[in-house]
Amino acid sequence: MKLAKWDMIQKAVVIMMAATAGLQASVIYDFVGTGFDFEPMAFQLTVPNFVDPPSWQFVDFTCAQFDSSTNCEGVETFSYQDVQGALYGQLTFEPTNNAGYVFFFPYEAFGTTGVYTAADLTGGNYFNSGTLTVTETPEPTTTLLALSGFVLWSLGRLPKQRPTAA
Secondary structure, eight states, rough: HHHHHHHHHHHHHHHHHHHTTTTTOEEEEEEEEOOOOEEEEEEEESSSSOOOTTTTTTEEEEEEGSSSSEEBBBBBEEEEEEEEEEEEEEEEETTTTTOOOOEOOOGGGGGGGEEEOOOOTTTTTOOOOEEEEEEEEEOOHHHHHHHHHHHHHHHSOOOOOOOOOO
16 A cells, blocks of 8 residues: 555656646736826836846846836836936836836845835926836745645645455
């Protein structure tokens, strides 16, 4: 009977590995904002790693690369810029009205999970309000490890078959 239990464990592990093979860790950026002239804009972007451009360089995404978007046209840019003596995460959004809107987020916003609100660096003039939510999905190996432990624990709790007297 021990061999049958071992076969069940092997099959369960193979099934879990197959189920997680297509998964990968990812980072999701959800942005919702409004330009100073009340122009609405939004996008959701899923990438394998954090968008982390070197300072004063740009990482561009087209609207077609977003999972979804609202009022998007052109190239949207992530960068770190020095503004008023401090580094900020700068998100540039080009909506369908062909105006370029800039949103300033805390420096760590692109590389750390959390919810970030655009900073008003204009003193209220031409302020573009926005919220950037950054989430990270777990790596498949973490998921597989948790599932494996649960399955092995569950199989260990199966009632043991006792030999019947003949």
